[in-house]
Amino acid sequence: MTERLERAFADRVSDLPDATRLLLLVAALSDEDRLDEILMASSAVAGTTVDLDSAGPAAEASIADADLRTIRFRHPLIRSAIAPNRGSGQASASA
Numbered sequence: 036m037t038e039r040l041e042r043a044f045a046d047r048v049s050d051l052p053d054a055t056r057l058l059l060l061v062a063a064l065s066d067e068d069r070l071d072e073i074l075m076a077s078s079a080v081a082g083t084t085v086d087l088d089s090a091g092p093a094a095e096a097s098i099a100d101a102d103l104r105t106i107r108f109r110h111p112l113i114r115s116a117i118a119p120n121r122g123s124g125q126a127s128a129s130a
Contacts (some may be wrong), residue, residue, distance in 0.1 A: 044116035047096055055091040057081055059099060063117040068105045
């Protein structure tokens with residue numbers, strides 16, 4: 036059941052815009068949920084500004100919620116579904 040859920044979450048993430056997928060990847064790999072640090076790291080990887088608007092599609096897809104201070108995944112398995120998939124198209128978000 037866990038593997039099937041992770042796959043379902045990964046499929047939902049793959050349909051999101053590149054900047055949103057990058058933001059979620061950085062959040063999944065981060066030990067903290069501090070939005071300012073995650074946005075800074077995402078911007079550094081992307082080579083362009085990644086802002087709070089990038090979290091909107093993730094919220095609309097019920098993957099993560101962001102406020103002015105934090106970003107949190109709506110289900111614990113989403114984090115593990117995103118992180119292992121960083122090599123399958125996620126790196127292209129920074130191109």
